[in-house]
Amino acid sequence: MKAIAGIDIGGTTTQVVLCTPDLDVLDRQGVATPATEGGTTMIGAALDALRLLLDRTPARLLGVGIGAAGLVDAETGRILVVSDSFRGWAGFAVTEAVERALGVPAFLDNDVNAFLRGEVAKGAAAGGTHVLGMTLGTGVGGALWLDGSLYDGPHGAAGEIGHVPGFGDLPCTCGGRGHLETVASGRAIAARCGARTAREVAEAAHRGDPDALAAYEAAGTAVARALLITAGLLDVTTCVIGGGVARAWPLLEPPVRSALAAEPPVSGHSLHVLPALLGEDAVAIGAAARAGAELGVDMPV
Incomplete structure (x- = not known):
């Protein structure tokens, strides 16, 4: 049996999947990310999880795709810029370390790019040719799929919808002010209500708390405005x-739909807003899809 592996290295959890060439998941394993222990330890944890999968499901590994948070250089397989949640990760040669350990080709991508690739390949946007991917987590990430392929832009920053300004005046983690992330991220939703996490705010909103409901109303309305800008x-x-915030889709969806209905795109074509389908596997499956495409394997994308 032939297989391709996908690895999602997040700040808290690393998710590893073993896929068929058709991107059907054979097995999966999640482990804690040792984000403060450096790149060698982080890659080691991911490789240990992958070896466990290969022991459980014997297969001939064709290659590995890795999706990682932050700014990456996909050509050289290196991490360029990451948040202060990581130590010894910026500058790390990810693909070189994986190829040396496993003896198969490896390919690196930004995690949001991989998320979108996964959802277009096997998820909510399967078969789509023009799609915006948005992740609402601790921050807000974005990626673009145009004319049937991922569009990075000339500087690798295409689709960064989370850092579009015009959403108030609160300071953003990037140093700017009034970005979408300051309203729609998990960090922003929690801060608005004096909570530790957006999940706590979601629980309060489900109980009818007016401040919590207002936080999700503001987030959903801001997301809709960002979608209209993109359209x-x-x-x-x-x-x-x-993303984690989108797990509270019943709270986000009504203000998103309401705002879109009030101001439809100038094209006259309705916006289709889809909750992600692949859950915690999305980035890893997208990373595996990238590896398969680079290797010339006949895959969904």
């Missing part, structure tokens, strides 16, 4: 939304 600039009318 106006690029004529992209399909968006798939994932």
Whole structure:
């Protein structure tokens, strides 16, 4: 049996999947990310999880795709810039370490790019040719799928919808002010209500707490405005939304739909907003899809 592995290295958890060439998941394993212990330890934890999968499901490994948070250089397989949650990760040669350990080709991508690739390949936006991917987590990430392929832009920053300004005046983690992330991220939702996490705010909102409901109303309305900006600039009318905050989709969906109905795109075509389908596997499956495409394997994308 032939297989391709996908690895999602997040700040808290590393998710590893073993896939068929058709991107059906054979097995999966999640482990804690040793984010403060450096790149060698982080990659070691991911490789240990992958070896466990290969022991459980014997297969001939064709290659490995890795999705990682932060700014990455996909060509050289290195991490460029990461948040202060990581230590010894910026500058780390990810693909070199994986190839040396496993003896198969490895490919690195930004985690949000991988998320979108996964959802287009096997998820909510399967078969889509023009799609915006948005992840609402601790921050807000974005990626673009245009004309049937991922669009990075000339500087690798295309699709960074989380850092579009015009959403108030609160300071953003990037140093700017009033970005979408200051309203729609998990950090922003929690801060607005004096809570530790957005999950706590969601629980309060489900109980009818007015401040919690207002936080999700503001987040959903801001997300809709960002989607309308994207539709106006690029004529992209399909968006798939994932991330931890999006797990509270019943709270986000009503203000998103309401705001979109009040101001439809100038094209006259309705916006299709889809909750992500692949859950915690999305980034890893997308990373595996990238590896398969680079290797010339016949895959869904």
